[in-house]
Amino acid sequence: MIVGIARITFRLHGNQSLKEKRKVVKSLVEKSRHRFNVSVAEVADQNLHQRATIGVAVIGSDGRVLNSILDRIIAYMESMNLADLIQHEVELIPLGG
Numbered sequence: 001m002i003v004g005i006a007r008i009t010f011r012l013h014g015n016q017s018l019k020e021k022r023k024v025v026k027s028l029v030e031k032s033r034h035r036f037n038v039s040v041a042e043v044a045d046q047n048l049h050q051r052a053t054i055g056v057a058v059i060g061s062d063g064r065v066l067n068s069i070l071d072r073i074i075a076y077m078e079s080m081n082l083a084d085l086i087q088h089e090v091e092l093i094p095l096g097g
Contacts, residue, residue: 001060001094001095002060002093002094003058004060004063004092004093005055005057005090006074006091007044008074010028010053010085010086011083011084017049018047018049021050021052024082025042025052025054027080028054028083029041029054036072036073038056039058040056040057042055056070063094071090
């Protein structure tokens with residue numbers, strides 16, 4: 001079993017409040033969750049107006065498939081043009097069992 005995780009950081013231009021930020025983050029999270037059927041949540045920078053860090057988790061048995069899924073999710077979020085992608089990290093964690 002392998003767990004794949006991605007940490008994706010966005011810059012949100014023009015946001016003046018956390019309310020505006022929540023609207024963008026909610027769209028990124030919900031649309032990605034429904035399209036790819038993965039776990040997605042805001043994981044850091046909750047109190048910053050113009051920065052959002054989103055975490056994605058998937059589980060499976062083939063690391064190449066998981067890596068491909070995470071790459072597609074990152075590309076999908078970037079293609080939504082709601083914010084500028086400034087950084088992303090992908091990690092595959094093998095679990096014994």
